Amino acid sequence: MKSKTADRIATAVFVVIAIMITAILAGLFFYIFIKGFKYISFDFLTSPSSNVRAGGGIRDQLFNSFYVLFITMLITVPIGAGGGIYMAEYAKPGKVTDFIRTCIEVLSSLPSIVIGMFGLLVFVNTTGWGYTILGGALALTVFNLPTMVRTTEDALRAVPRDLKEASLALGVTHWHTIKTVMLPAAFPSILTGAILAAGRVFGEAAALLFTAGLSTPRLDYSNWNPFSEQSPLNIFRPAETLAVHIWSVNTQGLIPDVEAVSSGSAAVLVISILIFNLAARLLGSFIHKRVTATK
Amino acid sequence: MMEKLLLPAKDRLLKSKSSRLDGEFRGKLIVLLCAAIMISATIAITIFLGTKGLQSFTKNGISFIEFLTSTKWNPTDKANPAYGVLPFIFGSFAVTFLSALIAAPLGIGGAIFMTEIAPSWGRKILQPVVELLVGIPSVVYGFIGLTVLVPFIREHAGGLGFSLLSGTIVLAIMILPTITTIATDAMSSLPNHLREGSYALGATRWQTIRKVLVPAALPSLLTAIILGMARAFGEALAVQMVIGNVRDMPSSILDASATLTTIITLNMGHTTYGSVENNTLWSMGLILLIMSFAFILLIRYLSSRRKLR
Amino acid sequence: MVTAIKERTTVEVTVQSKSEFQPENILTVNNLEVFYGEKRAVNGISMIVEKNAVTALIGPSGCGKSTFLRSINRMNDLIPGASAKGEIVYEGLNILSDDINVVALRKEIGMVFQKPNPFPKSIYENITHALKFAGIKKKSLLDEIVEESLKKAALWDEVKDRLDKSAYSLSGGQQQRLCIARTIAMKPTVILLDEPSSALDPISNAKIEDLIVKLKKDYSIMIVTHNMQQASRVSDKTAFFLSGDLIEYDHTEKIFTNPSVKKTEEYISGRFG
Numbered sequence: 001m002k003s004k005t006a007d008r009i010a011t012a013v014f015v016v017i018a019i020m021i022t023a024i025l026a027g028l029f030f031y032i033f034i035k036g037f038k039y040i041s042f043d044f045l046t047s048p049s050s051n052v053r054a055g056g057g058i059r060d061q062l063f064n065s066f067y068v069l070f071i072t073m074l075i076t077v078p079i080g081a082g083g084g085i086y087m088a089e090y091a092k093p094g095k096v097t098d099f100i101r102t103c104i105e106v107l108s109s110l111p112s113i114v115i116g117m118f119g120l121l122v123f124v125n126t127t128g129w130g131y132t133i134l135g136g137a138l139a140l141t142v143f144n145l146p147t148m149v150r151t152t153e154d155a156l157r158a159v160p161r162d163l164k165e166a167s168l169a170l171g172v173t174h175w176h177t178i179k180t181v182m183l184p185a186a187f188p189s190i191l192t193g194a195i196l197a198a199g200r201v202f203g204e205a206a207a208l209l210f211t212a213g214l215s216t217p218r219l220d221y222s223n224w225n226p227f228s229e230q231s232p233l234n235i236f237r238p239a240e241t242l243a244v245h246i247w248s249v250n251t252q253g254l255i256p257d258v259e260a261v262s263s264g265s266a267a268v269l270v271i272s273i274l275i276f277n278l279a280a281r282l283l284g285s286f287i288h289k290r291v292t293a294t295k
Numbered sequence: 296m297m298e299k300l301l302l303p304a305k306d307r308l309l310k311s312k313s314s315r316l317d318g319e320f321r322g323k324l325i326v327l328l329c330a331a332i333m334i335s336a337t338i339a340i341t342i343f344l345g346t347k348g349l350q351s352f353t354k355n356g357i358s359f360i361e362f363l364t365s366t367k368w369n370p371t372d373k374a375n376p377a378y379g380v381l382p383f384i385f386g387s388f389a390v391t392f393l394s395a396l397i398a399a400p401l402g403i404g405g406a407i408f409m410t411e412i413a414p415s416w417g418r419k420i421l422q423p424v425v426e427l428l429v430g431i432p433s434v435v436y437g438f439i440g441l442t443v444l445v446p447f448i449r450e451h452a453g454g455l456g457f458s459l460l461s462g463t464i465v466l467a468i469m470i471l472p473t474i475t476t477i478a479t480d481a482m483s484s485l486p487n488h489l490r491e492g493s494y495a496l497g498a499t500r501w502q503t504i505r506k507v508l509v510p511a512a513l514p515s516l517l518t519a520i521i522l523g524m525a526r527a528f529g530e531a532l533a534v535q536m537v538i539g540n541v542r543d544m545p546s547s548i549l550d551a552s553a554t555l556t557t558i559i560t561l562n563m564g565h566t567t568y569g570s571v572e573n574n575t576l577w578s579m580g581l582i583l584l585i586m587s588f589a590f591i592l593l594i595r596y597l598s599s600r601r602k603l604r
Numbered sequence: 605m606v607t608a609i610k611e612r613t614t615v616e617v618t619v620q621s622k623s624e625f626q627p628e629n630i631l632t633v634n635n636l637e638v639f640y641g642e643k644r645a646v647n648g649i650s651m652i653v654e655k656n657a658v659t660a661l662i663g664p665s666g667c668g669k670s671t672f673l674r675s676i677n678r679m680n681d682l683i684p685g686a687s688a689k690g691e692i693v694y695e696g697l698n699i700l701s702d703d704i705n706v707v708a709l710r711k712e713i714g715m716v717f718q719k720p721n722p723f724p725k726s727i728y729e730n731i732t733h734a735l736k737f738a739g740i741k742k743k744s745l746l747d748e749i750v751e752e753s754l755k756k757a758a759l760w761d762e763v764k765d766r767l768d769k770s771a772y773s774l775s776g777g778q779q780q781r782l783c784i785a786r787t788i789a790m791k792p793t794v795i796l797l798d799e800p801s802s803a804l805d806p807i808s809n810a811k812i813e814d815l816i817v818k819l820k821k822d823y824s825i826m827i828v829t830h831n832m833q834q835a836s837r838v839s840d841k842t843a844f845f846l847s848g849d850l851i852e853y854d855h856t857e858k859i860f861t862n863p864s865v866k867k868t869e870e871y872i873s874g875r876f877g
Contacts, residue, residue, distance in 0.1 A: 003502060004499060006499070006502075007500055007501040010505075014404055014411075014412045015412065017404035017408060018408040018413075021405050021421060021428075022420065022421065025424045028439060031439060078329075082326040082330070083329040083333055085329075089326075090326060091330070100330050100333055100334060102591075106587070106588070107336060107337055109522075109525055110587055112529070112531070113580075114583050114584055114587065115340075117577070117580045118339075118344055121343050122343060142340070145336070149330075149333065173319040174319060174322075175319045176318060176322075179322070200430075203430070203432025203435070205432065205433065205434045206531045206532050206560070209532075209563075214564070243434045246438055247532050259442060273430045
């Protein structure tokens with residue numbers, strides 16, 4: 001009888017824990033959206049931020065976030081996919097492979113502030129670029145690369161061995177088989193992984209504080225010359241992203257409407273990440289269906 | 296193909312220079328270089344941060360022992376600067392352990408709920424919840440901590456609100472999904488015969504969980520906690536926004552405090568690159584790097600024990 | 605993979621075979637041993653494979669017949685730790701040698717697998733995949749080869765109106781014939797079939813068997829099979845494998861009516877295996 005009671009109590013405790021976890025998420029979302037939605041307006045999204053006055057928007061920060069993300073993925077996806085191909089297809093069991101695995105593990109467990117410091121040391125000071133979008137993107141690449149490598153490796157390993165053997169048995173080289181048979185088959189999983197990684201990059205701030213900086217020059221959105229100082233596309237300009245903006249207005253900002261700006265920004269940030277996650281799932285399953293469909 | 300009947304076997308089938316140029320070699324080289332970038336990044340980070348982090352001892356002559364053991368931090372005092380980072384090291388470890396203390400039971404409890412109590416519907420609900428928690432950026436956690444948690448603690452528990460406790464709670468929520476995810480994997484990869492055997496002996500579910508399943512999954516559960524702790528130790532912005540960032544050793548959980556990461560975050564931009572104070576920040580960064588290696592070694596040790604079983 | 609090959613070549617294998625080249629034989633196997641790590645799966649077998657004939661390899665599961673077959677176009681290279689000693693002589697060259705261009709070899713010695721494994725592409729692209737890699741870019745020539753190979757594989761009439769449809773829309777038997785067609789398209793000299801119809805229904809099976817008999821006019825065929833009737837119906841010569849040894853190798857008729865080894869008779873009459 002006693003053990004039965006204990007069992008019931010334990011079950012109740014586990015249910016309470018599950019409810020608590022769910023409640024934490026619900027509470028966070030509720031707070032973010034309820035508080036944030038009322039500040040999100042067209043004006044908020046399209047006007048530049050202000051350093052001292054109330055009523056600033058997040059236009060530049062939003063653009064910077066997407067732009068830094070874009071540059072980061074431009075660097076990470078090819079290198080990460082290449083590394084993943086090597087690990088899945090060419091790496092032979094041995095010391096070198098073990099060492100690469102250790103390196104991936106180390107990189108993926110480094111605190112992002114440490115990666116930011118490395119970025120400051122190398123991409124800001126050593127190169128003499130100062131705070132730049134490129135420096136930020138490179139720091140984020142270090143942060144994102146392990147995820148991309150693992151995603152690609154897992155996706156390639158999940159491709160049926162049949163397909164690979166079929167192509168090799170026809171006298172096609174390993175490399176061409178990877179390019180034309182295995183990568184297309186693994187593409188949905190790689191894409192899903194890449195978008196999920198993009199969500200993580202989008203919300204990252206600590207690695208960007210000392211690399212892309214806390215400021216944005218006055219931007220002229222009609223200037224598309226990437227070498228011009230005022231061009232939003234210039235990768236050698238400082239760029240405060242949305243996540244960094246939330247941090248900076250709260251810790252060193254002088255604006256009176258800190259709470260409004262950060263609530264709105266937080267909601268935009270979380271919504272963007274939710275869209276990334278949703279897109280990853282939908283796109284992944286959509287492409288998977290198309291590739292394997294019986295047309 | 297067409298021409299093969301014309302060529303002798305030797306010319307068709309033996310390796311030649313031209314067969315090396317069929318793209319295989321080049322492709323392999325490209326992906327090898329990609330993999331090599333991982334190695335060079337790791338080595339570069341270690342070397343750059345290592346040399347830079349040691350400068351405050353080698354160049355500025357700060358005593359290594361004093362740096363680690365002194366509780367006096369006053370780098371701006373011109374006459375008598377003090378570079379003791381013990382309060383920050385203590386702060387880092389304090390928030391790490393305390394947050395793990397909160398998150399571990401919740402995370403493992405959530406994992407057990409998903410795998411043992413309600414494997415079908417419970418998992419369908421809790422899994423996405425956990426994934427969404429992972430997706431929330433740390434600055435958002437910090438911001439909510441700042442606007443909700445800090446005032447709440449100030450009113451109900453006393454003190455400034457900016458405190459070790461606030462940092463602990465924010466971190467606990469942040470590492471909760473990490474622990475839950477890995478603990479769930481660990482629990483669900485346990486062989487089913489363990490459960491069946493225990494139930495067959497008449498054990499209740501709780502007895503099975505406590506006496507059979509949790510001990511069997513223990514190394515993996517510990518790995519989950521360590522990974523959570525590694526994340527907590529390195530987290531910077533969220534903690535920095537709620538902990539108060541004072542240089543003194545906290546005497547109570549409601550006292551404001553600081554960690555290695557929060558001091559780096561706060562002061563890196565304010566100090567001149569190359570100055571003594573700036574260099575000490577790099578030394579703190581080196582401690583973070585070394586701790587991150589230590590966490591990996593700990594996880595490796597645990598996984599080697601798991602394999603022995 | 606590469607290290608395994610190196611080990612075996614430097615010591616054991618030279619590329620020029622000493623044995624005499626005989627045009628009526630397509631392959632000569634001399635004392636072939638295959639290892640998976642420490643474990644020996646094929647124990648020094650020797651046999652001569654005739655040109656333009658169907659050679660069946662039979663024996664219980666794990667007897668080494670598939671391993672043997674996969675050595676012939678070096679598919680075992682894909683398995684970590686696999687290595688081979690001895691000789692498989694093709695056109696005067698030992699194809700186990702490290703000097704062999706495996707990619708070129710596989711164009712001449714094609715393989716069809718147990719489970720139909722078409723690429724997740726259109727029927728047309730399934731056949732042109734390897735052709736394009738081999739440098740054939742001209743559309744008219746590709747079209748011609750696609751039609752010719754599908755006809756040879758007895759699939760043309762069934763698919764000619766839907767060449768752009770996914771290969772996955774075909775039935776299992778059709779998929780397997782497509783796999784044979786894309787192998788034929790490479791104009792190989794030898795086709796290796798690894799239990800090609802074991803995953804198919806009886807009607808598809810019969811079609812594949814018909815096809816095999818027709819194909820031997822142009823190709824030398826080796827087929828691994830579990831099905832005694834299939835071996836007796838399609839093959840000219842049969843080799844019986846047991847625990848990595850070649851027990852008996854003779855004309856199919858002889859093997860199935862009057863085997864000279866008792867073990868062979870026991871296996872064929874279904875007493876084990």
